[in-house]
Ligand code: MG
């Protein structure tokens with residue numbers, strides 16, 4: 001269990017760091033990623049990670065320090081944005097538009113449960129990319145109390161991404177990650193007829209576009225139909241496409257980041273799934289050792305892995 005909990009967050013950071021060098025690149029227009037490399041839009045060093053991991057570390061720190069408190073979560077996101085806390089190099093160099101707007105709202109209203117944009121057009125992948133701390137910390141809610149698990153996932157999205165698509169994606173992904181952390185079979189967890197999924201939908205139906213993904217849209221598409229864009233629906237679908245039939249952690253995340261576009265985030269979402277499935281020990285030692293600021297990731301894990 002501990003191996004898979006740790007793998008979920010480490011996998012997120014590995015996928016993020018692998019994709020950072022080719023973020024915003026058009027598919028097929030860059031030398032395929034095979035390992036960490038320097039560069040990309042933020043001119044990072046090999047193994048350095050981006051906002052996806054920073055926000056996951058902030059969320060983990062909040063849960064570990066004060067328990068479940070949305071205002072505290074948002075406050076820590078603001079500390080990253082304004083002061084560079086939780087950043088690999090002490091600076092916030094890549095905040096997304098939807099996240100920045102939401103955190104500005106939070107600074108005005110002090111109410112994180114209402115700070116995220118609820119409109120469908122604001123359906124970016126910014127809340128699934130940082131989700132890992134929730135299934136890691138609250139895995140014990142599976143399988144008997146998936147209602148509470150789904151509520152944590154949903155609420156965590158509200159701070160920055162409050163559209164139904166984003167909320168549904170977080171609810172679905174939290175359930176899948178928790179099943180994987182419990183060592184459930186990958187095909188079973190990703191099956192549209194998985195029993196816990198039926199219960200999740202009974203509590204509240206998924207958004208129709210997320211339902212399509214949960215029904216297995218990723219199984220019968222290939223790029224360019226599969227796209228690692230910043231839209232939550234395509235991002236989740238692309239991560240599942242890369243993960244669902246991969247033979248290893250490395251194969252999954254490299255497939256994800258080599259889609260280009262929002263490569264770091266597709267990598268981070270896929271890395272959570274693959275890390276939960278194969279565990280920390282299933283992540284190649286070179287990828288683990290090459291990750292920048294491992295101390296920050298270890299500190300976050302200490303607070304949420306129990
Ligand atoms: Mg990023």
Ligand code: MG
Pocket residue numbers: 023262263264265266
């Ligand atoms: Mg990104």
